[in-house]
Amino acid sequence: GNDENPTDFAHRFSPRSNEKEALIGAEEIRVLISTDVLSEGQNLQDGHIIVNYDLPWALIRLIQxxxxxxxxxxxxxxxxxxxxxxxxxLEKIIRLRDRLATRIKQNAEVVGSDETFFEGDPINIADLYNEKAGIYDEEEDAEVDLASLAYQIWKNATDKDxxxxxxxPDLPNLCYATKANSVEAEKEGVIVYTRTAEDNDVLAWIDRAGRVITLSQSAILKAAQCEADCPALARLAQHHDLVKKGVDFIREDEKKMTGSLGKKSSIKYRVYMRLDRFIKENEGTLFVTEPLNRAIDDIYxxxxxxxxxxxxxxxxxAGISDEDLAGLVxxxxxxxxxxxVDGSEPDLAALQIICSMGMKNKGVN
Structure with missing residues (x-):
């Protein structure tokens, strides 16, 4: 990755595909180790074996x-x-493989599949690599993924100690600590780390008045950052009350999320939009029944x-028709x-508090 001319190494590794037959023999490289500097714009098809020493969170990196x-x-x-x-x-803590596999599965549901990663999880590499229409229509998250950011913090800490x-890993859930607030005084409060019933990790930063300061993962992790010898402070008097407010906010936010249609690629969104159009096109006919209206309301x-x-x-x-889809739902x-709708499956009450951290101003009791 630091070489001034990485393309030269690509030519020596794959001389035939780059029409550099003169390099075949003494100049040829049999094994090429590289950073992602060679993951784009190079012909390396003389080889047929790829070894990923790391698993990037951005799926497109694997495809490239x-x-x-x-x-x-x-x-x-x-x-x-x-x-x-x-x-x-480490995998138990960061669940990187599961997260990547989930993302791969979600993409496969959109584009179909005939190729695999992770012992059989499907993904259509060609469609993703060529940016098949519709796959990247949604805006990318502006926030760094919590798992990626937390993993880097964890790796740096464990390399050092x-x-x-x-x-x-031996720490129990619900543990808490308090450190000196190193940001603005009005941001004194509590950081809450929870895991929802949908297995999503959610952070919330609550001020002393019980108001949400931010849900930004990167901002919260940066504020919570400290060295191993950072002195522990006595907790704020209302620490546990603020944790409860944070949990209540996260739970309400989850309710709003589950009550929406979600991403355009989701099954829920696609079924709802098709049936909504079907009802509008057939309004006043025998195709639009009260049971169908109730079903589509529940879907939403x-x-x-x-x-x-x-x-x-x-x-x-399989290409089900709108009429058959209506009958199916x-x-x-x-x-x-x-x-x-009746709590028969895991619900929002299953939200877990993993830990919390107080952010305390100097001189505050």
Whole structure:
């Protein structure tokens, strides 16, 4: 990555695809180790084996790496991609593999699949790499993903003090601490770290008056950052009350999220929009029934059950007609298999408090 001419190494590794036959032999490189500097704009299809020493959170990075080898002129019938995964203890904490696999699965539901990562999780590499229409329509999150940012903080800390690999995993949930507030005085309060019923990690920063300062993951992690020898302070008198306010806010925010249609690529969004159009086009006919109206209202208001998502996803891929789709959602609702409305599946009450940290101004009791 630091070489002045990385393309020269690419030519020596893949002379045939780069029409550099003169390099074949003594000048040829059999194994090429590189940063992502060679993941774009290079022809490396003389090779057919890729080893990922890291798993980037940005999925497109994996696609770009594979795309250097999976190109016109590739002679091998099979391209092999291997990835190094975090150690079991670290993987348990950051769940990087699960998060990446989930993202891969979500993309596969949008574009279909005939290629695999992670022992069978599907993803259509060609569609993603070529930016198939619609895949990247949504704006990227402005925030750094919490797992990526937290992982880097964790890695830096454990590299400096390996004992943390044992200490931190053994800490119980609900533990708390307090440190000196190193930002503006009005931002004194409590940082709350929770895990929702949907297995989402959520941070909230609450001031002393119980108001939300920010939900920005990067801003909160930066504010909470401290060295191992940072002195612990006595907690604020209302620490636990502020934690409760933070949890209440997160729970209400989750309710709003689950009551919406979600992303355009989601099953919920696609089913709702198709049926909404179907109802408008057939208003006043026998196709639009009261059970159908109730079903579409439930789809909008409540989260879908996993069974319904699976069935509807398969039918959408199979090209189900609007009329049959309407009949299917009514049937699912009649069988109580469409939405979570009665608490029969994990709900927002299952939100876990992982830990909290007080941010205390100097001289405050």
């Amino acid at each position: 790496r594979a795309g250097r080898v999976d190109r016109i002129g590739q002679k091998s019938a099979e391209i092999l991609c291997y990835s190094f995964l975090p150690e079991d203890g 390996p004992a943390l690999l044992k200490i931190v 208001k409540y989260p879908m059950k996993e069974y319904a998502r699976d069935v509807l996803n398969r039918q959408l891929k 009514v049937s699912l609702r009649d069988d109580d298999r469409l939405n979570i």
